[in-house]
Amino acid sequence: MLATKRKQIRELETSKTAERKSLEDEKTAEVTARKMIEERFKDIIDIEQEVARLDDIRMAKEKSIEEVRADYKHKKHVYDRLRSELAIYDARLSFAELGIYEPHFDFQDSVAFKDAIKSVREKQKAMVSSKSAVICTEEWTVDGSKSKGRTMTDRNIRLALRAFNQECEVAVANARWNNVNAMEKRIGNARVQIDKLNVSNHIFIQQEFVDLKLKELYLTHEYREKLKVEKDERSEASRLVRDEAKLLKDAAAAQKKEDEYTALLDMARKEAGLATSDEIDEVNKRVKDLEQQLEDAHDRNERAQAMAEKTKSGYVYIISNIGSFGDGVIKIGMTRRLEPYDRIKELGDASVPFLFDTHAMIYSDDAPALEKTLHAEYDDRRVNAANYRKEFFRVAVDEVEQAVLRLAPEADFFSDIEAQEFHETKAKRKEEADRLDEMAAAEFPAEI
Numbered sequence: 001m002l003a004t005k006r007k008q009i010r011e012l013e014t015s016k017t018a019e020r021k022s023l024e025d026e027k028t029a030e031v032t033a034r035k036m037i038e039e040r041f042k043d044i045i046d047i048e049q050e051v052a053r054l055d056d057i058r059m060a061k062e063k064s065i066e067e068v069r070a071d072y073k074h075k076k077h078v079y080d081r082l083r084s085e086l087a088i089y090d091a092r093l094s095f096a097e098l099g100i101y102e103p104h105f106d107f108q109d110s111v112a113f114k115d116a117i118k119s120v121r122e123k124q125k126a127m128v129s130s131k132s133a134v135i136c137t138e139e140w141t142v143d144g145s146k147s148k149g150r151t152m153t154d155r156n157i158r159l160a161l162r163a164f165n166q167e168c169e170v171a172v173a174n175a176r177w178n179n180v181n182a183m184e185k186r187i188g189n190a191r192v193q194i195d196k197l198n199v200s201n202h203i204f205i206q207q208e209f210v211d212l213k214l215k216e217l218y219l220t221h222e223y224r225e226k227l228k229v230e231k232d233e234r235s236e237a238s239r240l241v242r243d244e245a246k247l248l249k250d251a252a253a254a255q256k257k258e259d260e261y262t263a264l265l266d267m268a269r270k271e272a273g274l275a276t277s278d279e280i281d282e283v284n285k286r287v288k289d290l291e292q293q294l295e296d297a298h299d300r301n302e303r304a305q306a307m308a309e310k311t312k313s314g315y316v317y318i319i320s321n322i323g324s325f326g327d328g329v330i331k332i333g334m335t336r337r338l339e340p341y342d343r344i345k346e347l348g349d350a351s352v353p354f355l356f357d358t359h360a361m362i363y364s365d366d367a368p369a370l371e372k373t374l375h376a377e378y379d380d381r382r383v384n385a386a387n388y389r390k391e392f393f394r395v396a397v398d399e400v401e402q403a404v405l406r407l408a409p410e411a412d413f414f415s416d417i418e419a420q421e422f423h424e425t426k427a428k429r430k431e432e433a434d435r436l437d438e439m440a441a442a443e444f445p446a447e448i
Contacts, residue, residue: 104218110230113223120219124212133209134161138202156201160194164205168213175221187213232389243336250338254301261294303338314367315340316360316374318400318413319347323354323422325392329383330400331356333391334371354422359397360404362411370407377403 107113127133134157140149167190171183191205198204268287314336320329335343340361348355364370375391378400384390401413 103222104215105222107222107226110223110226113219113226117216117219117223120212120216124209124216127206127209127212128161131157132206134164134203134205136201136203140201153201153203156198156203160198160203160205163194164190164213168216172217172220175217175224177221177225180217180221183217184214187217232387236389240336247336247338251301251305254297254303254338255305258294258297258301261290261297265290265294300338312366312368314364316362316364316367316371316408317344317358318360318362318374318404319344319356319358320397320417321348321352321354321356322417322419323425324352325383327417328394328396329392330359330378330395330397331392332371332374332378332400334367336367354419354425357416357418359400359415360411360413362404362408364408373407374400374403 105113105116107116124133136153136157139146140153142148142152168187171186171190175183187210191210195204265287268290314334316332316334317340319331319333321331322329331347333343337343341358344356344358362370375393378393378395381394382388382390383392383394397415397417401415404411404413
């Protein structure tokens with residue numbers, strides 16, 4: 001009985017020991033797992049602390065951004081003010097900042113402008129002589145003397161007038177198409193600054209005098225622009241005179257050539273009447289050739305005489321040059337040359353890098369009217385809106401073809417754009433680029 005109880009006790013002790021070990025193992029595993037979890041999430045264990053830290057960072061960043069924005073706003077304001085003032089003196093900025101100059105006068109020639117400039121300068125001299133250009137609103141005394149006061153005032157007025165005149169002379173001398181508005185502001189700014197310096201002296205430049213200076217600026221600028229226009233008109237007139245002279249010369253040459261072939265044909269026909277049976281075939285062939293040459297010479301002579309007699313007859317040409325001006329740019333012009341393609345060749349000789357493609361060469365008894373009508377079709381699409389003698393338009397070839405079919409249905413129109421030299425140049429450049437790419441690929445592999 002005792003042995004049995006001892007056995008049971010030992011079994012219980014063994015069981016307790018096993019349970020204790022199991023509990024210790026579980027506890028150890030739990031501690032290990034907790035440590036692993038803590039290690040894994042140690043950076044975000046304290047969520048509130050992390051959020052607070054990030055909020056502090058965010059608020060600091062926002063404060064810094066606001067400070068930068070405020071500083072930028074202040075500096076941008078200063079920059080805009082300085083840039084606006086600088087534009088008055090800097091021709092590079094003035095055109096973009098101050099816009100396009102609108103003409104104030106509508107004189108027909110440069111002589112009228114020259115006379116107007118002379119007149120406005122005489123008015124300025126009259127105001128200076130009458131002492132109404134710059135005035136003093138206070139009667140000063142110096143050492144109790146009104147005479148000395150007037151002497152001081154006259155000296156100060158002369159200084160103000162000299163300073164203002166100098167600024168105006170510089171503005172007028174430097175006025176160009178792209179800065180005339182800036183020069184206008186420069187004159188106004190000079191008046192403001194000089195008046196400000198003379199406030200204590202009660203000396204002021206009169207607005208009427210300023211207006212005369214501005215009028216001189218406008219007149220001088222428009223006078224220079226009119227001179228440019230007249231120069232272009234003289235060049236165009238000279239070209240037309242040369243074309244007319246060449247047309248008359250070609251007409252005389254065509255008449256002479258027709259007379260020569262007529263004489264040769266008469267001689268050949270006489271020879272045919274005297275030719276032997278062995279010679280007759282050769283002589284008849286020569287007669288036939290001369291008849292064809294005479295017919296061609298006669299047609300050319302008739303065309304030349306007609307163009308010489310009809311002063312408005314000529315050719316309207318439609319050409320493009322994608323290598324020089326890009327796709328979708330067309331030139332519509334007119335020539336009275338007997339050989340109109342000479343004009344196209346002349347246009348493409350030296351002024352542009354590639355030859356023109358001719359889409360249409362339209363003969364008309366009233367070529368100027370046809371040219372004007374075609375120009376009117378695309379007036380709002382001129383490449384150069386400031387100079388109407390530049391006859392380039394941004395319009396598709398197909399669209400021009402439709403207009404030609406409507407206005408001159410008998411005319412031939414070629415819509416293809418050959419641009420041979422341009423495409424050959426592109427091909428050569430592509431070959432060179434491909435060769436360089438191959439060399440680069442061999443020298444610098446994509447991966448190593």
